[in-house]
Amino acid sequence: MTTYSLPQPYLLFMGDATEAGFAKTALGLKDWAPERCVGEWTLPGGTVSTGLPMLSPRQARAEGARAMLVGVAAVGGAIMPHWIPALIEALEAGLDLVSGMHTRMADTPALAEAAARCGRRLYDVRTPPPDIPIGKGKRRTGRRLLTVGTDCALGKKYTALALANALKSRGIPADFRATGQTGIMIAGAGIPIDAVVSDFVAGAAEALSPAADPAHWDVVEGQGSLFHPSFAAVSLGLLHGSQPDVIVLCHEAGRTTMLGLPDYPVPSLREAIDLHLALARRVNPAVKVAAVSLNTSQLGEDAALAAIKAVRDELGLPCADPLRHPDAFASVVDACLAAVR
């Protein structure tokens, strides 16, 4: 499995993003690895911010940054042409570049040329390891937990990180298993599952969460959504391959349509639970949906509490927002542990 040793700390490149869903890499780094980020750099027109100080590449270099990390994504994972001058400016300021985009920086001649000229390196962390096996569907020892979502970009990675940290803080052996570029940048290891050839997605998820000690938990970062018509293939391969004992369903309160697809409604939580169980039982008949992780970031405090209570009442499952109410999130952790007893 490919591992990375990335130059840190980072300057976070925000591009000209105007929707937080497209800046989840930068926002994730800020939340989960703030000690590795010195600031952010936004192009004219950009409105999404991590709250870190705005620094030019030259200022960031002076503050100790060693790389600029592309913290923003375009649909399809392409490098936007109008980002390239900014990326070259960073190389010229003495920063390496780190990217999880589908399009490899190394395959972009202007960037490859500028990196060579400046003596800097391009780290494309979305390159899957070679020789991923075909999935076998064999039951493995150890516990597996998968975070899944009603949509993309609403908290599956945050929830998995919070769960892995909570398990470890209770003395339970656990690993966060990263499946996306941000998770890999945070964890320093993982497989960029949506960059894996489709025939091998389940096999990659199996390799990412191998047989382990029966008491050990792999907390696997979910990707996409079974309900997202662009990316459901990724989600199903990951669901089958990670063979979860426990699923935690992630949802954003108030989101009504799928990211990037205004014609597609977000499914109900009940619908999402039923479909995930129907598909996951194929590989693990004992699978359970233990709890709901609710992203209430668009709500005020009273509305957030009401939304959480509404989910609990409707489904009879624990529900909490791991970022807003970290203490209450213990109920979700408890439910995951209870689900395998």
Place this chain on the structure above:
Amino acid sequence: MTTYSLPQPYLLFMGDATEAGFAKTALGLKDWAPERCVGEWTLPGGTVSTGLPMLSPRQARAEGARAMLVGVAAVGGAIMPHWIPALIEALEAGLDLVSGMHTRMADTPALAEAAARCGRRLYDVRTPPPDIPIGKGKRRTGRRLLTVGTDCALGKKYTALALANALKSRGIPADFRATGQTGIMIAGAGIPIDAVVSDFVAGAAEALSPAADPAHWDVVEGQGSLFHPSFAAVSLGLLHGSQPDVIVLCHEAGRTTMLGLPDYPVPSLREAIDLHLALARRVNPAVKVAAVSLNTSQLGEDAALAAIKAVRDELGLPCADPLRHPDAFASVVDACLAAVR
């Protein structure tokens, strides 16, 4: 979209296959493009045959063959090391090589070297076209039909070819849309969907069956199975991207466990219909499962007729075996047309 112009006719390389499921490329070529095949070549230990004459590469060259086509697959799509001397023998006999394996012949030094030495070409038809877009889930004009299966390698391609031919013979504009190496070898065009990076599978299926005249039918070759824990990701991306109006469910009478996975039972037809509809309705609420295409190749005639009748009685849907009873297959074609009226 990548198209191919392959050297023909072929000698079919059967390797040492002992299970027909692993020789479906050769068997498909023999059935659907017999005029393009001069014979087969089997290694010691191999027991699967197309019924074509056994010819060495040198004999096949003398019979007019221009290429040897790798008609057999190993799990994972690898080139088995013990096949390589045979492939080199073909190059030395004056044949090009055509392969749909995941592992590219061009990336295998011994083959690349031998091809260069002999002045021959290596055609790796499982290389997807560049710049496949992300799926958008937008409704498109024209009719789309997808063949799906309770398992891999049981007749989805055959059924799609039979349906496309039948529609055309009725004067209805139709195209067979190939998604696998054999289909591409037969059709001369298509996208090898299981070689597409998982994030782009739905987009590839959309590109393969673009908006068309409202009366036109795209008959899309299914891949894998939603129930196969190794390959379900491919199947779901193809289901979402091809946005079928009509699904024809393919099944093999008497098959009890999934190909290569003896611990996994083949699902019931009812279960398969329900899951496909639940997932396909996300992109096309009007989707219908119109009929069942039953592969009865393991049964005698009386048992085959009984199996077909049992499916009809159980589901109330037309059912036929397109290879065994081509005339009766008209009822399946009728049902597909009726489903969109």
